[in-house]
Every structure is written in C-alpha cells, then in structure tokens.
Amino acid sequence: MNTTETIARIQALRGVRPIAMLTAYDYPTARLLDETGVDIILVGDSLGMVVMGYPDTTHVTLPHMIHHGEMVARAVKTALVVVDMPIHTYDTPDQAVKSARTLAATGAGAVKLEGGVEKAPHIAAIRAAGIPVMGHIGLLPQKVLEEGGYKMKGRSEEEAAALMEDISAIAAAGAFAAVVECTKGSTARRITARSPIPTIGIGAGHGTSDGEVVVIHDLVGAFPWFTPSFVKPQAQVSEEIAHAVRTWKAHLTLPS
Numbered sequence: 001m002n003t004t005e006t007i008a009r010i011q012a013l014r015g016v017r018p019i020a021m022l023t024a025y026d027y028p029t030a031r032l033l034d035e036t037g038v039d040i041i042l043v044g045d046s047l048g049m050v051v052m053g054y055p056d057t058t059h060v061t062l063p064h065m066i067h068h069g070e071m072v073a074r075a076v077k078t079a080l081v082v083v084d085m086p087i088h089t090y091d092t093p094d095q096a097v098k099s100a101r102t103l104a105a106t107g108a109g110a111v112k113l114e115g116g117v118e119k120a121p122h123i124a125a126i127r128a129a130g131i132p133v134m135g136h137i138g139l140l141p142q143k144v145l146e147e148g149g150y151k152m153k154g155r156s157e158e159e160a161a162a163l164m165e166d167i168s169a170i171a172a173a174g175a176f177a178a179v180v181e182c183t184k185g186s187t188a189r190r191i192t193a194r195s196p197i198p199t200i201g202i203g204a205g206h207g208t209s210d211g212e213v214v215v216i217h218d219l220v221g222a223f224p225w226f227t228p229s230f231v232k233p234q235a236q237v238s239e240e241i242a243h244a245v246r247t248w249k250a251h252l253t254l255p256s
C-alpha cells in the first residue's frame with residue numbers, strides 16, 4: 001500500500017473505530033508496534049525527553065529526527081510513519097518545505113508540525129511539495145518556554161473559538177489529520193465535530209477525538225521518573241528491566 005492509500009485507509013476509520021497512534025524512536029519498538037497493528041507510528045520530538053534526557057522538546061534538532069526517523073522507517077511495513085518537525089525548522093513556509101523534504105527522505109510517510117491558523121501557509125507549502133502533513137493544535141509543547149509551562153487549552157470560550165479556527169485553517173491548508181493535545185474534553189469534542197479531518201487526542205479525555213496517541217514510554221512504564229497524569233500505564237517495563245538486571249547480577253560467579 002502506498003502512502004496516499006495508507007492515509008485514505010486511516011481517514012476512512014473515522015466513525016468506524018478509534019485510530020491508534022503511538023510513538024516509537026527506534027527499530028525494535030517500531031517493528032513491534034507495527035506488528036501489533038497500530039495505525040500510525042509517530043517519531044515524536046518527545047524523544048528529547050524520553051530518549052535523550054532533555055527537559056523538553058526545544059533541544060531537539062533536525063539531525064536528531066533524521067537519525068531516529070530512519071530507524072523507525074526501516075522497521076515499519078504497514079503503519080503510517082509520521083516524523084515530527086523540530087522547533088525552528090519550519091519558521092517560514094520555505095524553510096518548512098526544505099525541512100520536510102529532508103525528513104521525508106528518511107522513508108517516513110508524513111511530517112507533523114505544531115500550530116494553527118498561523119501555520120496554515122507552511123502546511124499548504126509542504127503539501128504543494130507533495131509531502132503529507134499532520135497538524136497539531138491545542139497545547140503545543142514547543143511553546144513551553146514561551147508560555148512558561150504546559151497549560152491546558154480550550155478552557156475559555158475565547159480559546160475554544162480560536163481552536164475551532166485552527167482546525168478549520170489547517171484542514172483547509174491540506175493537513176490530513178490533527179493531534180489535539182491537552183485540550184478541555186468538551187472543547188476537544190467540539191473540535192472533532194467541526195473538523196473535516198480526523199482528530200487524534202492526547203490528554204483531552206477519552207472519546208473526544210477520532211483516535212488517541214500516547215508516548216510509548218508512558219504506556220508501558222519505561223520512563224518511571226515521570227508519567228503524565230492522563231496516562232494509565234498498561235505495563236511496568238522499567239521494573240522488569242531492573243528485576244532482570246538484579247537477577248543476572250546476583251548470579252554472576254568468579255572463576256573457581
């Protein structure tokens with residue numbers, strides 16, 4: 001199946017069953033997720049925190065995303081691979097096209113960028129260059145320093161109205177789907193009802209979007225030092241690793 005068909009298949013899931021999207025940053029995780037039947041695998045710039053140990057995503061660069069995008073693209077046969085565009089790699093439409101071309105060359109099927117109305121020209125330019133784009137509205141992690149923290153969006157009627165404008169603008173610009181992050185549940189529901197493209201929620205309540213996305217480390221308990229309050233881990237991989245290491249260490253023997 002080519003990328004256009006894969007995207008059409010994902011869009012056709014709307015209203016049929018929830019779209020399942022997870023992050024992956026390396027070959028074995030991506031291969032496992034693909035074999036499990038996840039619809040979309042996101043090489044998120046969240047790798048800045050859960051893989052690279054930075055405090056937020058603002059330290060992530062284009063070479064980082066290329067490096068990890070290649071690992072994931074090499075592993076995936078069926079799912080759509082989406083690679084995040086890091087901060088300041090899409091400040092203008094021209095720069096966005098140049099960066100998106102570099103990221104698409106990893107073998108990924110699409111790129112994702114953060115922003116609403118103000119990023120519509122950037123999305124349109126990337127689409128015109130033939131590269132599929134996923135939008136990302138609501139809480140924008142790349143704005144964490146500007147906004148002084150992570151703040152839930154869509155609480156006031158004014159913010160909700162702005163988000164409605166955002167989803168319409170990025171859909172009109174050619175985004176094929178959009179992440180809606182940390183947005184009040186009732187607002188996320190309204191965005192989904194208004195949206196011409198599938199919405200994929202994170203931290204926006206269950207059943208408010210056409211699908212959901214989770215950072216894989218949060219889902220499987222692989223980054224035990226921090227788990228977002230909205231995630232219910234389904235495993236505790238870090239405990240399994242610690243147990244395996246302790247057991248192995250306890251059985252080491254010296255030469256007799």
Ligand code: KIV
Pocket residue numbers: 023042043044045046047084179202213214215
């Ligand atoms: O970087 C990331 O993992 C993301 C998801 C949280 C949507 O953008």
